[in-house]
Amino acid sequence: xxxxxxxxxxxxxxELYRAQLRREMEPPRAPPGALERLSAFFxxxxxxxxxxxxxxxxxVRLSAEFGNWINHSELEQxxxxxxxxxxxxxxxxxxxxxxxxMPLLVSDQPAQGRLGVVLLNxxxxxxxxxxxxxxxxxxxxxxxxxxxxxPDASPQARAQADQVAxxxxxxxxxxxxxxxxxxxxxxxxxxxxxxxxxVAAPALQAVTLPARVYVQIGSxxxxxxxxxxxxxxxxxxxxxxxxxxxxxxxxxxRHQLRYCPDKVSQDTLQQVQQALAPLLNPLDMTPxxxxxxxxxxxxxxxxxLAD
Numbered sequence: 480x481x482x483x484x485x486x487x488x489x490x491x492x493x494e495l496y497r498a499q500l501r502r503e504m505e506p507p508r509a510p511p512g513a514l515e516r517l518s519a520f521f522x523x524x525x526x527x528x529x530x531x532x533x534x535x536x537x538x539v540r541l542s543a544e545f546g547n548w549i550n551h552s553e554l555e556q557x558x559x560x561x562x563x564x565x566x567x568x569x570x571x572x573x574x575x576x577x578x579x580x581m582p583l584l585v586s587d588q589p590a591q592g593r594l595g596v597v598l599l600n601x602x603x604x605x606x607x608x609x610x611x612x613x614x615x616x617x618x619x620x621x622x623x624x625x626x627x628x629x630p631d632a633s634p635q636a637r638a639q640a641d642q643v644a645x646x647x648x649x650x651x652x653x654x655x656x657x658x659x660x661x662x663x664x665x666x667x668x669x670x671x672x673x674x675x676x677x678v679a680a681p682a683l684q685a686v687t688l689p690a691r692v693y694v695q696i697g698s699x700x701x702x703x704x705x706x707x708x709x710x711x712x713x714x715x716x717x718x719x720x721x722x723x724x725x726x727x728x729x730x731x732x733r734h735q736l737r738y739c740p741d742k743v744s745q746d747t748l749q750q751v752q753q754a755l756a757p758l759l760n761p762l763d764m765t766p767x768x769x770x771x772x773x774x775x776x777x778x779x780x781x782x783x784l785a786d
Contacts, residue, residue: 577615584616584646584683585623585639592646596683617685628689628716637713641720644691647683648720648776690747690778691718697730701784707758708782715754727786735765735783739772747778755782 482490583595599616620643626632627640692712694705702722709719736751748764755762759782 577619581616581619584620585642592642596646599683613685616683620683620686624686624688624718628718630714630716632713637719640718641691643686644688644718644720647686647688648691648779688776688778689716689718690743690751690780691720692736692751692780692782693720694722695725695730695781695783696722697725697727697784697786699724701786704758705782705784708755708784711754711758712751715750717751717754725783730786731763731783732785733761733763734759734785735763737765737767737781737783739769739775739779740766741769742772742775742777743780744778747780751780759784 580595580599583591583598586592586595623636624640624643627636627638627643629636632640692708694708696702696705705722709722712719736748736755738748752762752764
């Protein structure tokens, strides 16, 4: 049975009364805090629009920064890879230069030795020799010299060491020792003068040469004695770059061992003198004047055999 209008009004009044009683019985509520107000703001249309705009902007910015970081990392990796590739290529070129020039420098053929020096100087003048190349060639030549100076060195090792000594002495102007005393080489003579007049390559200049003796003779009759002297010196660990034929007028009346006092130590002089004493007696120790030494490298001596 439907309710009358009075009954509906009575029910509404009762509900209103109950709601009023509940409000009166509940404790007073505190005012909304900042978080609640902020939450309420973002729940509104304006707040929601603002929130989505800010979040979208931050997402785009973070994505761009991440992309930049990835690109920068790739560029760094590429740069490192390029540096490694360039270093490897430089090492390959240095090794290739050493492998091509070294056999010429230690060849027992003077012409090939001169060619090796010319090539090395050409590389230095054209593009500059890298320090790695200089160090490798210097170390290789130093090893060749040390092996050839050993008393038990093979004939090939001695020949290579003697060739290196001839090249370096010629580049330093060592031939001035003989020239300053009126000597001049004959055709086919194996002397320091057979090499280029000046060696500019730093790889050759950096090599330290041990004691070495160039033998000068005025006639072929003295060659057997000169060869005996070379053998005695080799047994003493002294390099013997060769025998030079000089004019007879330049030959002294007595055997002489010529040297530059400020470039040969007393130990070296004693070593050479002791090696030659059983074979050449008397042997005059003849110091040269500074004007005769010029650019002579250290440990260079000359044995002049009398006729």
